[in-house]
Amino acid sequence: MKTVRFTTALLALALLVSCAQPMTDGPPVKVIDPLPSWNHSDAKQSIFDFVSRVTDPENPDFVPESERIAVFDNDGTLWPSHPMYTQLAFALDRIKELAPEHPEWKTTQPFKAVLDGDMKAVAAAGEKGLVELVMASHAGMTTADFEAIVADWFKTARHPRFNKPYTELAYQPMLELLEFLRANGFKTYIVSGGGVEFMRPMTEAVYGIPPEQVVGSTIKTKYEIENGKPVLMRLPEINFIDDKTGKPVGINTFIGRRPIAAFGNSDGDREMLEWTGAGSGRSLEMLVFHDDAEREYAYGPAGGLPDSPFGAFSQTTMDEAKKNGWVVISMKDDWGRIFAFDE
């Protein structure tokens, strides 16, 4: 881990996290940087500045610890969303696995497209087709069985480009940020359009975020007694979509407090950032901008993957970011390292 020199204000803050040596009157003190994978740019500075203000009881922007809620989108913000959402990769694998029990899928869309590996036809099936795929792959079993299926899948599935388990693809700078916020009294939440029961089996191990701090989309479940034991059956019916305007709704329903920090990467996160910024005190909103085709991907206003449906943000959101003082994180310029396995 490299050591760097900070200004006095940052020094005090950084010392809260990890103290390399006691302060003396001697030469400048070296402290361990709590965000070593972030380059020394405005994005990093804005994090230090915000945390320094809201944690200092003498500062007019001070926020009591119980109200330090930070919300993070998952796909594209904490880990990649390309070439497709991890959960969609799971759904496709699951459809293939279940296919022998469903001979009719060979001739029915969108299942045929999945079995043929024809991703264009899958995309052409649109939202309705996507919902059908999710229902066929995510419902019809108990919550306990689904959890086991998901946990098993994560053990063997690999990202097609990086050839690593998805659980090793968390962005290293974001892992450091999560830890830094928690060390400063924040409660960190995931607020994702993804399925809450798809994420919960891995969030604690990957992000240090416990299941009860994961907000996401849900399908309906039903309490039943099976062989004398209560189970929750997963029904093929959508309950709640935690995306776009659904994110503030989900935050209000699950958390019941307005966050003071929000991190996203797509148009689906706009309302979450707006809602966070509309509080009465100081807040921090950041957007991860995928502009690094070399180490990850470049899309959205960065070009590169113009037709990508997965988690790009548009020029409209970029403009709103500028207007509202949201900090845009350039993966290329602001992150010295993207993955833990990067050198």
Place this chain on the structure above:
Amino acid sequence: MKTVRFTTALLALALLVSCAQPMTDGPPVKVIDPLPSWNHSDAKQSIFDFVSRVTDPENPDFVPESERIAVFDNDGTLWPSHPMYTQLAFALDRIKELAPEHPEWKTTQPFKAVLDGDMKAVAAAGEKGLVELVMASHAGMTTADFEAIVADWFKTARHPRFNKPYTELAYQPMLELLEFLRANGFKTYIVSGGGVEFMRPMTEAVYGIPPEQVVGSTIKTKYEIENGKPVLMRLPEINFIDDKTGKPVGINTFIGRRPIAAFGNSDGDREMLEWTGAGSGRSLEMLVFHDDAEREYAYGPAGGLPDSPFGAFSQTTMDEAKKNGWVVISMKDDWGRIFAFDE
């Protein structure tokens, strides 16, 4: 606070909470009882026994701290539900307050019944009527406005029998139990049929339970921009009823972990206790039995208020409790004190 003598095993446990004096080789050590409002009966002993087992790393029943989830029903478990649910009292007051803007209510049921103070006619309107009252009193404003309305109401409303603010009617033994569990690494949750946004403005002050640990029924909300600022509008449409089979569903959706301890008082809590008891390890299920007409109320299998619709448990649940090893707490016999203001 009275001091009592414990057996050695309990002593070690109680010392974790509050240590009156260091242990010596002298006479038996006196420790401060963490549950002073509980009489020394089996109910109290079952709490000590359970907490002692799950917090002791050497015990086969040990449960890691992150998995120590305890769920509490609210009405009738943490505070009275008679002569009516506190939230219904709020709804009725609110209907009366809004009546001048709704001249049609003078001739329309169930509003007419509320304005006439005819509780029999209110009850006769059934569930459909109740939903109408809730929608008229709980929807049509922003979440921020509703929170302010609720907070204001709690400041002035009084319980008709005890003539105290509702917020002073938390059962003292349950406040001690909440605190005792938290001191032993438990995360305490409310899981109530009541509206989540009716409870959240008061749960932290009354029970020490933060808003994000309150699970309850919800109505739909909608994200809107009002005068350039985002708001969540409360719609007159039920989203989720957190009662009966809804309680395990709510627990799974909001918390995502199975509790190891559950506390209820009514037939509406049965499935929550069943779900808690169906975990793989040791668990504790308790039912508050309202059998104290003198200090509070007697109803359900205790008789007294046989037609009461609010939170009684039936003989069926009493039988299930015996079969499943659920502990029935007799308010009369197990609680030395019910309210903080009792002598």
